Amino acid sequence: MKQILIVSGKGGTGKTSITASLASYFESLVLVDCDVDASDLYLILKPEVQQTFDFISGHTAHILQKDCTQCSMCLNVCKFDAVKVGNKGTLCIDAIDCEGCGVCIWMCPQKAIEFPESLCGQWFFSNTRHGPMVHAKLAIGAENSGKLVSEIRGYATKIAKNQKKDIILIDGPPGIGCPVIASLTGVDCVVVVTEPTLSAIHDMERIIALAKHFGISTYVCINKSDINEELTQTIKKRIKVLDVELVGEIPYDTAFTRAQVQKKSIVEYSNGKTTQCIEELAQKLMSKII
Amino acid sequence: MIIAVASGKGGTGKTTISTALAEALEKPVQLLDCDVEEPNAHIFFNTENETKENVYVKVPQIAKNSCTLCGRCAQICEFNALAVIKEQVMVFDELCHSCGGCKLVCPEKAISEVDMQIGKLKRSTTDGITLIQGELDVGRAMSPPVIRAVKKHIKSKIINIIDCPPGNACPLVTAVSNADYVILVTEDSLFGLNDLLISIDTIKKMNIPMGVIVNRCGISEKSITEHLRKKKIDILLEIPENIGIAKAYSNGGSILSVVPSLKNQLVQIIAEISRGVYEANTHR
Ligand code: SF4
Ligand code: SF4
Numbered sequence: 001m002k003q004i005l006i007v008s009g010k011g012g013t014g015k016t017s018i019t020a021s022l023a024s025y026f027e028s029l030v031l032v033d034c035d036v037d038a039s040d041l042y043l044i045l046k047p048e049v050q051q052t053f054d055f056i057s058g059h060t061a062h063i064l065q066k067d068c069t070q071c072s073m074c075l076n077v078c079k080f081d082a083v084k085v086g087n088k089g090t091l092c093i094d095a096i097d098c099e100g101c102g103v104c105i106w107m108c109p110q111k112a113i114e115f116p117e118s119l120c121g122q123w124f125f126s127n128t129r130h131g132p133m134v135h136a137k138l139a140i141g142a143e144n145s146g147k148l149v150s151e152i153r154g155y156a157t158k159i160a161k162n163q164k165k166d167i168i169l170i171d172g173p174p175g176i177g178c179p180v181i182a183s184l185t186g187v188d189c190v191v192v193v194t195e196p197t198l199s200a201i202h203d204m205e206r207i208i209a210l211a212k213h214f215g216i217s218t219y220v221c222i223n224k225s226d227i228n229e230e231l232t233q234t235i236k237k238r239i240k241v242l243d244v245e246l247v248g249e250i251p252y253d254t255a256f257t258r259a260q261v262q263k264k265s266i267v268e269y270s271n272g273k274t275t276q277c278i279e280e281l282a283q284k285l286m287s288k289i290i
Numbered sequence: 291m292i293i294a295v296a297s298g299k300g301g302t303g304k305t306t307i308s309t310a311l312a313e314a315l316e317k318p319v320q321l322l323d324c325d326v327e328e329p330n331a332h333i334f335f336n337t338e339n340e341t342k343e344n345v346y347v348k349v350p351q352i353a354k355n356s357c358t359l360c361g362r363c364a365q366i367c368e369f370n371a372l373a374v375i376k377e378q379v380m381v382f383d384e385l386c387h388s389c390g391g392c393k394l395v396c397p398e399k400a401i402s403e404v405d406m407q408i409g410k411l412k413r414s415t416t417d418g419i420t421l422i423q424g425e426l427d428v429g430r431a432m433s434p435p436v437i438r439a440v441k442k443h444i445k446s447k448i449i450n451i452i453d454c455p456p457g458n459a460c461p462l463v464t465a466v467s468n469a470d471y472v473i474l475v476t477e478d479s480l481f482g483l484n485d486l487l488i489s490i491d492t493i494k495k496m497n498i499p500m501g502v503i504v505n506r507c508g509i510s511e512k513s514i515t516e517h518l519r520k521k522k523i524d525i526l527l528e529i530p531e532n533i534g535i536a537k538a539y540s541n542g543g544s545i546l547s548v549v550p551s552l553k554n555q556l557v558q559i560i561a562e563i564s565r566g567v568y569e570a571n572t573h574r
């Protein structure tokens with residue numbers, strides 16, 4: 001079983017559309033959407049949810065007013081400015097700012113602070129037309145997205161083993177921070193989807209550096225390659241220097257968004273040049289990992 | 291005044307709008323790039339006179355000779371960053387949230403806090419625009435402390451524009467907290483709408499007034515603006531799809547060089563927002 005992660009560093013380069021398209025070319029597949037706070041893959045793949053799980057992670061502090069003597073100890077020890085002073089001098093904790101470190105709980109002389117577990121979201125095991133899919137919805141503004149990513153990836157691996165699937169295809173989050181690191185850990189290869197813009201090139205370099213830091217085989221796919229031919233050449237030169245192989249080049253195509261409206265991937269929607277390019281990308285990837 | 295420019299989905303034009311705002315508004319303005327995992331605003335400015343400083347977080351260091359291995363530090367640590375094994379306490383810097391709890395509870399005063407570098411802060415000023423950019427070091431997981439370090443430079447007397455990280459998780463919340471107004475940028479597509487609706491819920495929960503700029507109008511057969519109007523969401527501006535904008539952006543050029551009329555529109559939007567903010571503050 002091999003795990004392929006699709007990332008981009010910069011958002012909006014077409015990572016999710018390409019993941020959805022690749023799904024058509026791999027026969028024995030489990031899909032995972034690790035972009036847990038802005039997931040879009042489900043819009044194309046229309047998963048039928050089989051099972052829903054709560055994602056419980058960490059704690060949030062809450063002051064019981066009846067026991068609080070307003071000694072201000074919690075206010076003084078909280079490093080995250082989560083303890084706020086109300087208009088009548090009452091203290092309360094802003095759940096959004098609370099990091100869940102528990103220091104106020106230890107320090108409160110009155111034991112006036114509760115510390116319930118927080119429900120940080122939900123995750124789902126579903127069926128799609130391309131095979132099983134594991135995806136999630138992080139609670140609004142919640143922390144621990146990295147843990148949620150690890151949790152759903154763990155489940156996907158279990159499913160792949162039980163159902164003897166060959167490939168786990170992962171749609172990754174943007175950036176290089178904690179959910180991206182959790183997505184990278186233990187995958188067999190990373191495909192960085194970039195585009196010929198200075199911003200995307202800058203971001204590509206950072207995500208390649210991160211993947212290398214973890215020692216993972218890294219490939220690049222240039223999307224919208226014809227919007228700036230000169231920069232497309234720049235990317236090719238840069239990745240040569242970085243010793244990263246180009247595995248695909250896809251033209252700018254408005255059919256991506258038109259396909260979205262019909263809840264299809266571009267390869268299910270059209271037979272044009274873009275579809276051919278994606279097919280080539282899929283074949284290249286296949287040859288790389290097997 | 292603090293105006294945060296955010297977007298659930300990446301690549302919708304968040305940085306295009308933040309940099310255009312900095313360019314269009316009366317100077318001096320500050321542009322704070324809080325997209326610290328992938329900061330891009332600097333690409334649109336001349337940053338020759340840039341100065342740099344490092345961003346650190348505090349992590350515990352344990353003095354072996356005073357530690358009695360009592361284990362209280364590991365007990366209080368909610369993030370499993372400390373473990374007492376055999377003859378010593380192990381510190382896992384990567385997991386530490388710098389809450390200071392271990393130092394507080396250590397009965398032997400064996401714990402001190404030391405700096406660990408997790409990022410950089412870059413600062414430059416051109417034509418009255420001060421750009422302060424946070425940058426998370428590659429390999430580090432936690433971006434909120436770097437975002438907080440950038441936000442320490444907010445100046446209350448002038449306009450501060452915050453270029454937020456994408457998504458709807460804790461980095462976004464850290465970037466928009468304390469903002470007077472949030473401009474949400476979306477693209478006119480199904481993905482854009484889906485992520486925008488999550489962002490709207492997030493900002494609502496934080497009780498910050500907001501409005502939406504719909505970028506790349508017309509890229510999809512069915513515009514999302516109607517849906518937004520039905521939900522009574524303030525649409526501040528609609529920018530039609532224009533390949534010229536994408537071309538300019540690709541080379542680090544400004545949207546205002548392609549659509550000069552946008553300048554006045556942006557100035558007006560901010561004037562209206564600041565009137566609203568001013569009124570809200572006097573009512574308080
Ligand atoms: S430490 Fe406890 S008693 Fe003191 S203000 Fe906080 S909640 Fe109230
Ligand atoms: S749990 Fe930690 S972050 Fe939350 S209020 Fe208490 S001290 Fe502050």
Ligand code: SF4
Pocket residue numbers: 352356357358359360361362363364374379395396397398399400401
């Ligand atoms: S609390 Fe202090 S004395 Fe106890 S194990 Fe930790 S460092 Fe050592």
Ligand code: SF4
Pocket residue numbers: 101349350363366367368369370371372385386387388389390391392393
């Ligand atoms: S500072 Fe807080 S998070 Fe870091 S090791 Fe100490 S108790 Fe754990």
